[in-house]
Amino acid sequence: MIEVRDLVKKYAGVTAVDRITFSVEKGEIVGFLGKNGAGKSTTMKMLSCYFPPTAGVARVAGFDCVTQSMEVRRRIGYMPESVPLYPDMRVEEYLTYRARLKGVPRRERAHAVNEVVSSTGLMDVRRKLIGSLSKGYRQRTGLAEAIVHKPELLILDEPTAGLDPGQIRQVRELIKELGKRTTLLLSTHILNEVELTATRILLIHRGRLVASGTPGSLVGGHQTARRYYLEVRGPGDAVNAALQAIPNVTGLSWSPAADWHGFKLESVPEFDLRAELAKTVVGNGWDLRELREEKMTLEDLFVQITRTDEAAPGGGVTQIRPAPVEPAPAAGGPA
Amino acid sequence: MTNLPALTKREFTAYFYSPMAYVIATGYLIFSGLSFYILLKDTRDANAMRNLLTFLGFIHTIFVPMVTMRLIAEERKTGTLEMLVTAPVSDVEIAVSKFLGALGFTVLMIAPTLLYTWIITRVGGRPDYGLVWASYIGLVCLTAAYISIGLFISSTTANQIIAAILTFVVLFTVYFLLGFFAGSVRGLPWKDTINWPEVVTYVHFSSHLESFGKGLVDTRDIVYFLSVVGLGLFLTVKSLESRRWR
Ligand SMILES: Nc1ncnc2c1ncn2[C@@H]1O[C@H](COP(=O)(O)OP(=O)(O)OP(=O)(O)O)[C@@H](O)[C@H]1O
Ligand SMILES: [Mg+2]
Numbered sequence: 353m354i355e356v357r358d359l360v361k362k363y364a365g366v367t368a369v370d371r372i373t374f375s376v377e378k379g380e381i382v383g384f385l386g387k388n389g390a391g392k393s394t395t396m397k398m399l400s401c402y403f404p405p406t407a408g409v410a411r412v413a414g415f416d417c418v419t420q421s422m423e424v425r426r427r428i429g430y431m432p433e434s435v436p437l438y439p440d441m442r443v444e445e446y447l448t449y450r451a452r453l454k455g456v457p458r459r460e461r462a463h464a465v466n467e468v469v470s471s472t473g474l475m476d477v478r479r480k481l482i483g484s485l486s487k488g489y490r491q492r493t494g495l496a497e498a499i500v501h502k503p504e505l506l507i508l509d510e511p512t513a514g515l516d517p518g519q520i521r522q523v524r525e526l527i528k529e530l531g532k533r534t535t536l537l538l539s540t541h542i543l544n545e546v547e548l549t550a551t552r553i554l555l556i557h558r559g560r561l562v563a564s565g566t567p568g569s570l571v572g573g574h575q576t577a578r579r580y581y582l583e584v585r586g587p588g589d590a591v592n593a594a595l596q597a598i599p600n601v602t603g604l605s606w607s608p609a610a611d612w613h614g615f616k617l618e619s620v621p622e623f624d625l626r627a628e629l630a631k632t633v634v635g636n637g638w639d640l641r642e643l644r645e646e647k648m649t650l651e652d653l654f655v656q657i658t659r660t661d662e663a664a665p666g667g668g669v670t671q672i673r674p675a676p677v678e679p680a681p682a683a684g685g686p687a
Numbered sequence: 688m689t690n691l692p693a694l695t696k697r698e699f700t701a702y703f704y705s706p707m708a709y710v711i712a713t714g715y716l717i718f719s720g721l722s723f724y725i726l727l728k729d730t731r732d733a734n735a736m737r738n739l740l741t742f743l744g745f746i747h748t749i750f751v752p753m754v755t756m757r758l759i760a761e762e763r764k765t766g767t768l769e770m771l772v773t774a775p776v777s778d779v780e781i782a783v784s785k786f787l788g789a790l791g792f793t794v795l796m797i798a799p800t801l802l803y804t805w806i807i808t809r810v811g812g813r814p815d816y817g818l819v820w821a822s823y824i825g826l827v828c829l830t831a832a833y834i835s836i837g838l839f840i841s842s843t844t845a846n847q848i849i850a851a852i853l854t855f856v857v858l859f860t861v862y863f864l865l866g867f868f869a870g871s872v873r874g875l876p877w878k879d880t881i882n883w884p885e886v887v888t889y890v891h892f893s894s895h896l897e898s899f900g901k902g903l904v905d906t907r908d909i910v911y912f913l914s915v916v917g918l919g920l921f922l923t924v925k926s927l928e929s930r931r932w933r
Pocket of ligand 2: 392393394433509
């Protein structure tokens with residue numbers, strides 16, 4: 353559905369998108385991630401034919417975004433980040449007007465508008481002036497506009513930005529529902545949202561594509577170690593030594609406490625050491641209060657990949673140190 | 688061009704949603720009424736119409752910029768231009784619809800001034816209707832040219848005020864100031880091959896209004912104004928397309 357090859361966009365002096373290549377198959381829901389200024393909106397604007405790339409090729413449904421822009425525009429629904437609307441029009445009037453521009457035949461127009469009005473929850477405001485709507489309802493109007501002509505590809509730039517938690521959930525449900533019928537490319541800063549809705553993630557950083565895959569495979573692929581957290585009551589030094597002695601343990605940090613000592617452990621990714629760890633602690637007669645594996649989250653991955661000092665990849669528990677050390681920053685992140 | 692009716696309807700009706708448009712239309716009626724009154728008071732003859740035409744042409748250099756300033760600048764500012772150009776409509780359709788919408792509104796704004804002709808008859812004058820109609824055709828042609836220039840200027844900025852001022856400066860120059868320069872351009876380069884005063888007179892809007900004011904509808908003048916409209920629309924389309932290389 354989307355084919356992007358070596359796409360480059362330069363604004364006066366700034367390279368916003370730098371040789372991005374990816375493709376999206378029909379039916380996929382692709383989450384577009386990246387920090388502020390990474391180049392997400394710029395890429396989406398090129399795909400929706402707002403402006404052409406400086407270099408490279410972008411194709412939608414087999415049509416070139418520059419030379420066959422009309423064909424592309426007929427097939428996409430696009431909601432820009434700022435959700436621009438005409439404040440002087442009424443919701444229904446606007447949707448009917450846009451449906452007409454997008455080639456919905458006259459006979460089907462009223463039906464199409466009714467359908468999106470009800471699916472986006474705009475019934476109560478359909479006769480209101482857009483200018484008088486709250487941010488959430490404007491967002492929904494933008495969304496309704498994007499889908500009114502049943503596009504093959506839907507490009508949504510931060511569709512849930514600025515919504516309240518209830519509305520975020522509703523929009524997310526709607527997006528999931530839409531994802532069953534159309535191909536979807538959406539950008540967001542809410543990582544949990546991508547995990548819930550997207551079948552694939554594209555992570556861009558400083559205009560370059562740095563990771564792509566399902567949320568699970570991305571996290572798995574970047575997980576170079578398993579991490580565990582345990583709390584043990586016993587002689588700290590002795591526990592530390594015993595844990596270090598376990599085979600396959602590659603890293604350990606100990607935050608000493610008067611009573612319950614916290615340990616962060618890393619092992620090779622191949623084996624699950626939890627049983628081994630429990631046995632060691634209990635076998636030595638110490639008390640074990642907590643033992644859990646700390647799964648890497650998308651957020652951890654995001655932070656790790658987009659960290660500005662690219663020289664230091666990895667992160668997490670540092671290599672084995674004999675003396676008690678402060679926990680390394682990334683390992684203590686929210687689980 | 689299948690989207691032209693829908694787009695034009697939107698452009699035209701947008702004026703009626705805007706309080707600004709009513710202010711402009713009211714101001715226009717007051718101004719034109721006042722000038723008509725002054726002209727009529729002194730002359731009371733057929734010349735009144737001709738003078739009125741010249742004067743309205745001048746007033747339009749002030750009011751047309753106010754009508755055209757929002758056309759594209761506003762959409763650029765609010766971001767709706769992005770929605771407009773990513774919809775499956777051509778840049779030509781966008782430019783033409785905006786032109787027609789503004790022309791429709793302006794014609795509506797001019798229409799009440801036809802009442803003045805009727806007033807002439809009430810005060811005992813016998814207006815030459817051929818002259819009246821020719822004058823109005825001339826005025827509409829002139830206004831169409833103004834609008835296309837205003838449309839193009841509105842497409843070059845996101846600031847409506849800048850668009851209005853710039854449009855006024857250009858219209859005022861082409862309509863009025865050029866008249867003064869016709870004599871002083873003799874010395875320009877290539878004066879042997881190009882007759883500069885003639886060129887300036889040709890470009891000068893007023894010179895193409897003269898025959899309308901005498902009751903003559905000359906196709907050459909119509910062609911002239913239509914070419915200006917064409918040029919303005921062409922430049923607008925190019926300006927819309929320029930996002931492609933910016
Ligand atoms: N019109 C513009 N003129 C000049 N530079 C621009 C323009 N628009 C964006 N940029 C620059 O291009 C880069 C990418 O911007 P873009 O809007 O694509 O980022 P983004 O990933 O959408 O960020 P965000 O998460 O904040 O929306 C940024 O460095 C930005 O400053
Ligand atoms: Mg953005």
